[in-house]
Amino acid sequence: MTSPIRVAAVAEAVRGGRSSARAETLAALDRIAAGNPALNAFVTVDGNRALAEAETVDRRIAAGERLPLAGVPVAVKDTIWVAGRRVTQGSRLFADFHAPADAVAVERLRAAGAVILGMANSSEFACKGVTTNPLFGPTRHPQNPDLTPGGSSGGPAVAVAAGLVPLALGTDAGGSSRRPPAHVGAVGFKPSFGAIPYGPGFAEPFTGIAVMAPIAADVADAALMFEALCGPDPRDPDSVAIAAMDGRPPDCLTVACSPRFGLDAPVDDAVRQAVDGAVEALERAGVRIVRRDPTWPDGVTETALMPLQHAGLAALYGEAFRRDPALFDPDIAVQIERGLSLTGAEVAAAQLLGVEVARSLAGYFTGVDLLIGPTTPCVAWPLDRLGPETIGGQAVPPRAHAVFTPLFNHAKVPAISLPCGAGRDGLPVGLQLVAPRGLDHRLLRFAAFTETVLAAGGQGQLG
Structure with a gap:
């Protein structure tokens, strides 16, 4: 490249x-x-x-x-x-x-x-x-x-x-x-x-x-x-001001490591090793690391939350789909069809689950300052597939590659992915860092420090 x-x-x-x-x-x-x-x-x-x-x-x-x-x-x-x-x-x-x-x-x-x-x-x-x-x-x-x-x-x-x-x-x-x-x-x-x-x-x-x-x-x-x-704008009623830099250096933070973010999901060995190596490098550099998984609401999976996307697609494009299904990517057509078949109660259940996800992670962050783990459980896969056929030696559904990112959207928190090594065939692996909502500057500061530590082979020191 x-x-x-x-x-x-x-x-x-x-x-x-x-x-x-x-x-x-x-x-x-x-x-x-x-x-x-x-x-x-x-x-x-x-x-x-x-x-x-x-x-x-x-x-x-x-x-x-x-x-x-x-x-x-x-x-x-x-x-x-x-x-x-x-x-x-x-x-x-x-x-x-x-x-x-x-x-x-x-x-x-x-x-x-x-x-x-x-x-x-x-x-x-x-x-x-x-x-x-x-x-x-x-x-x-x-x-x-x-x-x-x-x-x-x-x-x-x-x-x-x-x-x-x-x-x-x-x-x-x-x-x-x-x-x-x-x-x-x-x-x-x-x-x-x-x-x-x-x-x-x-x-x-x-x-x-x-x-x-x-x-x-x-x-x-x-x-x-x-x-x-960043910064609010009156044209977006959801836009907010975020906290200024809180002044706490990386050595004053408690960083939780969670290899699967508390989810029952397979991870390729090479990805696990790259993420483990990054965490060990941070520990050698003086970061206080604890092993602590988030606790999510019962039944939470990306699949349980996807009715929101499917219903949204159906609401926006369902009529156009009925007129001419061939206009759409076949994979998107499947999502629209699912959305058209959902009941209001099913969509509401997914919405309520998303709210509980946000509450659960907010509670988790009362005990730690940051969370760290993999961005994805696998490296890139062939162009003609929706996802890899196996991860961690297990057969998986097409969206298994996406398991570690969506819950942080529903929690409305900041998250960043940065390179942390290579997996199969020298393909990049991403390390994901997550912070409480509004503490974007804390996250960016720690991510910059992490990047420096990884570039130095884990030999950097906090100061």
């Missing part, structure tokens, strides 16, 4: 006059032209519009503005509104849709000096754990084109991991911006629910848990993007 480009380095060079937003945009367009055909990370690129935006950024810098993301090229997931751009959700229903406005997060990216290069691939309606759709086909893993990066934010994750752009904006309603970065060796940060305003944009099948999610090559770059995007 191409060496990643650091956001801070680009912004500093543009602000300091050693480069320009136009030059960085031209370079990114060249990288996309060379690398994207084999990957299908970007589905639409508007070079003329991007260059016009870059020239505006250069004029703002010349006028004395100090922009935190000056000239940084960004990929935006093809589900997020970017004014005037074609945004499709990977669906034939929206093949000709052009967004009438920027999402607040995109508006803030522009205000910070970033340049939107284009739209990055997603599964249809962001409702599938691999990145393929009827309009644009599959996004391929940058280390092996026969593998999937997972989904649904596979396009943004691959765009960063392959070095096409230094930064991407994804979404996450069940792990969509943590699992793909874990599979390709990038960093994916799911903020607390409401920390980054959501919309204006498409109606969401899965309401009340989806977030905008920075994807970057390292924690510092993800944090830079988060700082530019």
